[in-house]
Amino acid sequence: MKTTPTLALAAVLALGLSTTPTTSAQDAGKVDFEKQILPILKESCFKCHEKEHEENGKMKKPKGGLRLDGAAVIMKGGKEYPNENVVAGKPDASWLVKTMALPDSDDMAMPPEGKGDRISAANIDLIKKWITEGASFGSWKGVE
Ligand code: HEC
Numbered sequence: 001m002k003t004t005p006t007l008a009l010a011a012v013l014a015l016g017l018s019t020t021p022t023t024s025a026q027d028a029g030k031v032d033f034e035k036q037i038l039p040i041l042k043e044s045c046f047k048c049h050e051k052e053h054e055e056n057g058k059m060k061k062p063k064g065g066l067r068l069d070g071a072a073v074i075m076k077g078g079k080e081y082p083n084e085n086v087v088a089g090k091p092d093a094s095w096l097v098k099t100m101a102l103p104d105s106d107d108m109a110m111p112p113e114g115k116g117d118r119i120s121a122a123n124i125d126l127i128k129k130w131i132t133e134g135a136s137f138g139s140w141k142g143v144e
Contacts, residue, residue, distance in 0.1 A: 030133055031126060031129050031130035031133060032138065033130060033135075033136065033137045033138055033140055034137070034138055034139075034140040036126060036130070037126065037127055037130055038140070038142075040119065040123050040126075040127070041068050044110075044111050044116050044117070044119060045068050045110065045111065046068065046069060048062070048063040048111070048115075049062050049063060049064075049066050049067055049068040049069070050062060050067060050068070050069045050143075051067055051069055051070075051073075051143050062078075064078040064079055064080065065078045065079035066078030066079070066085065067143075068096075069142050069143045070141060070142035070143040070144055071137040071140060071141050071142055072141070072144065073142075073143075074086055074096070074137075074142075075135075077095070078095075080095075081095045086131060086135050087131070087135075088131065088134050088135040089131070089132060089134060089135075090131065091127070091128035091131040091132055094131050096127070096131075097124060097127045097128055097131065100118075100119040100124055100127070101119075101124055104118065
């Protein structure tokens, strides 16, 4: 049978083609840290929670000892809540998102009152979902 290898190849190709959309559909259901969460942190948190650096001739240290510009430092957390900034699987124990959900009047509300817009409920839910799903950073490492 001359046609068998061709048919087998066609079957493999067809399988390959048909599984590709399924895989990406599954990935699309999971929150992608780098694409979906990082931009929120960059916009609302980085100006106070980045690695120590010089700005206008002054050394700027991360507030509360908390850095949010790298995967390892996000897990390490800050002075008050070490190892509780992000607790994988437990959004209600994770200060990263707990502080965002606090009312402006609360001392621990992030960003602090007058220092930026409240994070939208939709984005808070997205971050909670990411933590519930296991808080994976994918291949993102950020600043060491
Ligand atoms: C204008 C500066 C500023 C911005 C912007 C800001 N923070 Fe903070 N953050 C602080 C300060 C100051 C502290 C220390 C507060 C304290 O200990 O009372 C702090 C502390 C924290 C802590 C507690 C860390 C610890 O373990 O002690 C968390 C968590 C936190 N911030 C998360 C965030 C998140 C998430 C964002 C963005 C939504 C954000 N912050 C934006 C100034 C800021």
